[in-house]
Amino acid sequence: MKTNPLLKNTSIGYKFFYYISSTFALILFLILWHITAISGKTMLPTPADTIWRLITIWGTEISNQPMIAHVGMSIWRIVSALIVAVLFGIPFGVAMGWNKTFRAVFKPIFETIRPVPPIAWVPLVTLWFGTGEIPRIIIIFMGVLMPIVVNSYAGVSMVPRLNIDVGRSFGAKSLDMLFDIVLPSSLGAIFAGVRTAVGTGWMVLLASEMLAAKSGIGFLIMQGTNNSDLELAIVGMVMIGVMGALFAYGFDYLERWLCPWKRS
Amino acid sequence: MSEKEYKVEVKNLCKSFGTLEVLKDCSFNIKRGEFVCVVGPTGCGKTTFLNTLTCLTEPTSGEILVDGEPANPEKHNLSFVFQEPSAVPWLTVEQNIRFGLEIKKKPKEYIDERVENIISMMALSKYRDRYPHELSTSAEQKIVIGRAFAMNPDLLLMDEPYGQMDIKTRFYLEDEVVRLWETLGCTIVFITHNVEEAVYLAERVLILSQKPASIKESIAIDLPRPRDIASKKFIEYRTHIVDMIKWW
Numbered sequence: 001m002k003t004n005p006l007l008k009n010t011s012i013g014y015k016f017f018y019y020i021s022s023t024f025a026l027i028l029f030l031i032l033w034h035i036t037a038i039s040g041k042t043m044l045p046t047p048a049d050t051i052w053r054l055i056t057i058w059g060t061e062i063s064n065q066p067m068i069a070h071v072g073m074s075i076w077r078i079v080s081a082l083i084v085a086v087l088f089g090i091p092f093g094v095a096m097g098w099n100k101t102f103r104a105v106f107k108p109i110f111e112t113i114r115p116v117p118p119i120a121w122v123p124l125v126t127l128w129f130g131t132g133e134i135p136r137i138i139i140i141f142m143g144v145l146m147p148i149v150v151n152s153y154a155g156v157s158m159v160p161r162l163n164i165d166v167g168r169s170f171g172a173k174s175l176d177m178l179f180d181i182v183l184p185s186s187l188g189a190i191f192a193g194v195r196t197a198v199g200t201g202w203m204v205l206l207a208s209e210m211l212a213a214k215s216g217i218g219f220l221i222m223q224g225t226n227n228s229d230l231e232l233a234i235v236g237m238v239m240i241g242v243m244g245a246l247f248a249y250g251f252d253y254l255e256r257w258l259c260p261w262k263r264s
Numbered sequence: 265m266s267e268k269e270y271k272v273e274v275k276n277l278c279k280s281f282g283t284l285e286v287l288k289d290c291s292f293n294i295k296r297g298e299f300v301c302v303v304g305p306t307g308c309g310k311t312t313f314l315n316t317l318t319c320l321t322e323p324t325s326g327e328i329l330v331d332g333e334p335a336n337p338e339k340h341n342l343s344f345v346f347q348e349p350s351a352v353p354w355l356t357v358e359q360n361i362r363f364g365l366e367i368k369k370k371p372k373e374y375i376d377e378r379v380e381n382i383i384s385m386m387a388l389s390k391y392r393d394r395y396p397h398e399l400s401t402s403a404e405q406k407i408v409i410g411r412a413f414a415m416n417p418d419l420l421l422m423d424e425p426y427g428q429m430d431i432k433t434r435f436y437l438e439d440e441v442v443r444l445w446e447t448l449g450c451t452i453v454f455i456t457h458n459v460e461e462a463v464y465l466a467e468r469v470l471i472l473s474q475k476p477a478s479i480k481e482s483i484a485i486d487l488p489r490p491r492d493i494a495s496k497k498f499i500e501y502r503t504h505i506v507d508m509i510k511w512w
Contacts, residue, residue, distance in 0.1 A: 162350050169318050169344035170364040170415070171337035180367065184354040261354045261395040 045231045053231045054238060062223060062232075065215055071239065074209065074216040077133070078201045081140035085197065089145045090190060093152025097186075098178060110149065118143035118204045122211070136208050143204035144197035151193025155186025188262065191255050198247050202240060217243075271296045271451040272317075272335075272419060277326035279309075279316055280476075286312045288476035290326070294419075299445055299452045301462035304472030305509055310455045311347070313477065314423050317453065318344050330418060341368070343412035345422040349404040351396035351411075358383065358392040360407050364415045382410045385444065402433040406440065413444045422454045426461065438465055442489065459509070463501045464491050471508050481508055 030047045037046040045053075058067045095102045096110070118139050129135040159182050167181040209218025217236050224233030256262070272294040279287040286309040294300050304310055315321045317328055319337050328335040335342070343364065351360050361382055365375045383389050386406060396404045405425060412420055422441075426434045442465060445452055456462050462469050466485050473480040485501055492498060 162346060162348055163352065165320060165344075165346065166350050166352065166363075167367070168320060169337060169342060170367045171339075171342070172367045173338070176367050180363075181352075184352075187354075259354070261356075261397070 043228075043230050045234065050231055050234050050238070054235050057232075057235060062220060063214065070215050070217060070220055071243075074205060074218070075243070077137055077140060077209075077216065078198075078205050081137045081205075082144055082194075082197065082201060084137075085141050085144040085148050086194060089148035089193075090152050093149040093190075093193075094156050094178075094183070094186070096149070097153045097156025098182065114146050114150070116142075118200075119207055122208075131212060136213070139208055140201055140204045144201045147196040147200060148190075148193045151196070152186065152190045155189025155193075156182055158189070159185040187259055191251070191259070195248070195251055198251070199244075202244060206240070269295055271298070271330065272453075273329040273332070274317075275327050275329070277316065277328065278324045279312055279321070280324050285476035287316070287323075288478050290478050292470060292479050292482065294451060294453065297449050297451055299442075299454070299465060299467045300470060301454045301456060301466035301468075302470045302472060303456060303459055303462045303505060303509065304477060305474055306457055308472050308475050309477040310457070310472065311423055313472070314344075314421050314453070314455055317419075318342055318421055341415055341418045343415045343417035343420045345405075345408050345412050345420070345425045347424045347427055349396070349401055349408060351404045351407045353396055356393050356395055357388055357399075357407050360396065361388075361410045361414050364411055368415070378414050378416070382414045385447070386410050386440065402429060402437060405429070405437060409437070409441060409444070413448055413450070416448070417450050420450050420452045422452065424456055425454075427457075434461070439490070441465065446489075459502055459505045460493060463487075463498060463505065464493060469501075469505060471505060 033044070033047050036042060037044040037049075060067065062070065092106075096106060097103070121139050121142050125135040125138050129138065163181050163185055164177070167177050172180065205216070206218040206221070209216040210222045213219045217239055221233045221236040224230060224236065270293040274290055274292050277287055277290040278285070290313070302310060302313065312321065316323045317335065319335055330336075330340045330342075333339070351357075352363060355363060358379065361379050362375055365378060370378075383392060386409075388406065388410065391399060391403065396407060399407075409425070412422075426437055429437065438461065441452075441454075454462075454465060463485055469483045469485060471480045471483070472478070483501070483505065487495075487497055487501070
């Protein structure tokens with residue numbers, strides 16, 4: 001069988017191919033964007049204009065706040081909701097997977113609350129907590145909590161039989177079993193849950209900022225829409241993309257650090 | 265022989281799953297420090313037999329005594345080598361070998377010494393900080409065996425540990441077990457369907473009958489070590505056991 005000389009991973013061609021292909025895809029995307037923009041039939045700004053705006057925007061103020069405050073506000077909202085959800089959701093999910101009584105008591109309630117979209121909580125939360133940061137974070141929290149609980153629960157209930165037997169054959173008591181076998185074994189699933197939660201978190205964050213806020217990336221996008229400033233809206237989108245990617249890489253790093261046995 | 269010299273006493277052990285009788289009236293004794301192999305036709309209940317010994321499953325009736333007391337994994341030092349490679353994937357080689365001792369909450373100095381000893385005996389020092397998935401299956405099984413011996417077990421139970429291995433690895437790991445057993449001395453019950461393996465390892469071979477299993481015969485293997493699998497005596501033992509399994 002002949003192998004493609006380009007794909008032999010020792011050759012320079014292989015490395016070149018891989019560097020070039022991802023750059024090429026990006027360039028192609030920008031070219032298509034540019035062509036669409038200059039055709040004049042859409043209101044779309046050109047990529048160059050957008051990038052220029054993305055750079056200069058840091059020196060300007062939007063509704064009396066510097067750009068960094070808007071970005072910082074969004075990050076603060078999502079991160080604080082995530083932290084609370086992790087602190088509450090992981091123990092809750094683990095307890096549900098680990099303890100039969102706990103599961104019997106809480107699973108029906110949880111399964112009923114879970115399908116309610118976070119945005120549906122807006123009226124109730126607004127009524128109780130008014131408008132401001134706390135209710136916003138509560139709504140984001142409702143969104144990120146669910147995947148964290150579901151995955152922690154699934155991770156704990158799917159610990160391989162063999163691992164449990166190993167612990168039992170050494171006479172591990174209940175708590176040893178939980179901390180030495182069950183938790184490390186489900187760490188991967190729990191992580192996957194937090195990752196999913198970050199995605200959900202961005203969605204809920206944006207929705208809440210677009211509905212009613214005086215700051216944040218979602219507010220910028222709304223501001224762009226209201227002022228027919230499409231550039232600003234696109235700058236907001238690009239920032240979410242970049243931030244999402246940074247979060248994803250951050251979590252990759254964190255997972256490699258916490259689960260060193262998964263490194264290959 | 266006085267009762268005290270028996271490490272394990274099994275009295276009228278029965279186990280059924282619903283209407284399926286798996287073990288029927290098994291009675292036998294295992295001496296302190298003895299290496300016993302259990303052979304029997306596939307599916308005759310060998311694994312059930314071991315699981316009952318370690319209390320992973322409850323017997324339907326009958327009793328298992330270790331040192332004259334009912335077997336209890338929290339009290340007795342039992343080690344189990346499973347059929348599938350069962351190293352704990354999130355622990356390094358060294359942490360795996362420490363695992364059982366740490367569950368038993370032994371003092372740190374004792375664990376350090378014991379683990380160091382095992383690692384050097386099994387020539388694992390090169391791999392001590394590696395994770396199981398980075399090693400071959402035979403190396404992983406070696407870790408598991410090391411982990412089992414590190415416990416200084418009252419009773420070491422091995423459930424077809426080499427079932428999946430090729431012949432060369434098997435010979436190598438069999439010698440490893442014999443060496444550890446001779447040096448560290450513990451009581452071993454080794455389950456296998458490979459008659460040659462049983463004759464090569466055991467001081468005594470217990471033959472189980474077809475389901476519902478009971479002890480059909482107990483044969484002492486009186487051969488010097490290291491054993492020669494091509495010697496006349498060896499082949500006689502082997503043939504005899506094969507015949508016993510074939511003609512029930």
